[in-house]
Amino acid sequence: MDPKTKAPVSVFHLSVIVAALGFYVDVYDLLLFGIIRKPSLASLGLNDAEVLSKGELILSIQMLGLLVGGIVWGVLGDKKGRLSVLFGSILLYSVANILNGMVNTVPQYMWLRFIAGVGLAGELGAGITLVNELLPKEKRGIASAMVAGFGVFGAVTAFFMKEQFDWRTCYYIGGVMGLVLLVLRISVSESGLYKQVQKTSVVRGNFLMFFNNRDRFGRYMRCILIGIPVWFTVGVLITFSDQFGKAMGIEGIDPGKAILYQYMAIAFGDMTVGLLSNWLKSRKKALYIFYGILAFFMVMYFTQDGGSPERFYWICAGLGYGTGLSVVYITMSAEQFGTNLRATAAITIPNMVRAAVPLSLLLFRWLRSVTGDYITGGWITALIVMIIAVLAALKTRETFGKDLDFVEK
Numbered sequence: 001m002d003p004k005t006k007a008p009v010s011v012f013h014l015s016v017i018v019a020a021l022g023f024y025v026d027v028y029d030l031l032l033f034g035i036i037r038k039p040s041l042a043s044l045g046l047n048d049a050e051v052l053s054k055g056e057l058i059l060s061i062q063m064l065g066l067l068v069g070g071i072v073w074g075v076l077g078d079k080k081g082r083l084s085v086l087f088g089s090i091l092l093y094s095v096a097n098i099l100n101g102m103v104n105t106v107p108q109y110m111w112l113r114f115i116a117g118v119g120l121a122g123e124l125g126a127g128i129t130l131v132n133e134l135l136p137k138e139k140r141g142i143a144s145a146m147v148a149g150f151g152v153f154g155a156v157t158a159f160f161m162k163e164q165f166d167w168r169t170c171y172y173i174g175g176v177m178g179l180v181l182l183v184l185r186i187s188v189s190e191s192g193l194y195k196q197v198q199k200t201s202v203v204r205g206n207f208l209m210f211f212n213n214r215d216r217f218g219r220y221m222r223c224i225l226i227g228i229p230v231w232f233t234v235g236v237l238i239t240f241s242d243q244f245g246k247a248m249g250i251e252g253i254d255p256g257k258a259i260l261y262q263y264m265a266i267a268f269g270d271m272t273v274g275l276l277s278n279w280l281k282s283r284k285k286a287l288y289i290f291y292g293i294l295a296f297f298m299v300m301y302f303t304q305d306g307g308s309p310e311r312f313y314w315i316c317a318g319l320g321y322g323t324g325l326s327v328v329y330i331t332m333s334a335e336q337f338g339t340n341l342r343a344t345a346a347i348t349i350p351n352m353v354r355a356a357v358p359l360s361l362l363l364f365r366w367l368r369s370v371t372g373d374y375i376t377g378g379w380i381t382a383l384i385v386m387i388i389a390v391l392a393a394l395k396t397r398e399t400f401g402k403d404l405d406f407v408e409k
Contacts, residue, residue: 052243091182146274237382273327333349
């Protein structure tokens with residue numbers, strides 16, 4: 001039993017199980033639009049060109065919702081507690097997804113994806129924060145890997161639901177799963193570290209504190225930049241894999257299947273990087289290794305010229321394994337900051353990363369217009385994203401085994 005958190009040593013603590021289930025539903029709902037983008041928009045009467053353009057717009061709006069929700073839930077997580085976020089966020093996105101199954105116009109679709117994005121923003125960061133504060137420091141990396149590793153199977157479920165049901169039913173299923181999980185969360189306890197800070201007069205959940213101190217601002221921005229390649233891969237290379245496949249002379253690529261392959265591999269990547277960071281006793285060394293894996297499969301992705309869809313999907317799986325680094329940067333984000341700002345950091349940072357997808361899309365769109373080539377625009381964007389992330393990681397402090405019993409002044 002850890003002397004500070006008074007928590008059981010086992011990584012199968014109730015908080016880990018509930019956080020894993022929460023991330024499972026989170027991923028299902030977050031990626032469902034990417035999986036059913038084409039059939040859902042086509043059923044609303046859009047032609048192929050509109051499916052692409054409106055799809056990019058709706059995805060960007062959903063990511064904007066994640067940005068807004070990240071700030072809202074992050075502040076609430078430090079002001080009102082980690083559990084308040086876990087209850088409130090899942091209720092909001094569950095209701096939004098049920099309503100999403102009833103849309104008849106693109107504006108309705110767009111606004112409900114925004115609201116769902118706001119709700120989805122709180123899930124993973126709050127869960128990781130709670131797990132990190134309840135478990136002993138030597139178990140944090142493994143527990144976080146278990147949460148992320150199990151959670152990504154939500155993408156697998158979303159794909160199979162898409163294969164079996166109408167796209168509207170897929171949204172209903174996601175909403176109902178969230179409401180069921182809401183009931184299971186009643187038995188979860190609040191973080192002991194948070195309860196201690198709650199009794200003091202220290203300022204909690206002040207988002208502006210990330211910007212009023214040079215050192216803290218640097219830590220915050222570097223944590224965001226470290227994760228950018230993850231959602232560039234998910235939001236651009238995989239979500240629009242059908243367009244890349246067409247440009248490479250590979251016909252018949254299904255973005256939903258690409259997401260399936262990627263997320264099945266992410267589950268193994270998350271577990272591997274968590275165990276690797278524990279074995280190396282370093283978050284950063286594990287991060288660098290997985291940057292290398294991701295870069296290798298990016299090269300394979302962009303150097304395809306023809307070939308079979310099966311080979312394309314397996315390369316997407318390789319990209320997924322490399323993006324397993326997400327569990328490391330989110331854990332590092334929670335470990336970088338004191339208890340009074342930890343939830344704000346752990347919730348806002350991954351959502352800032354997700355919200356960077358529209359910026360990546362804008363850069364990609366500009367580069368492909370300048371170069372006149374879809375593939376060239378893509379690999380140049382990927383190179384820029386990877387260089388920025390590696391430089392940020394080099395400047396980031398190691399957090400493995402760090403005592404989390406501290407506050408930000």
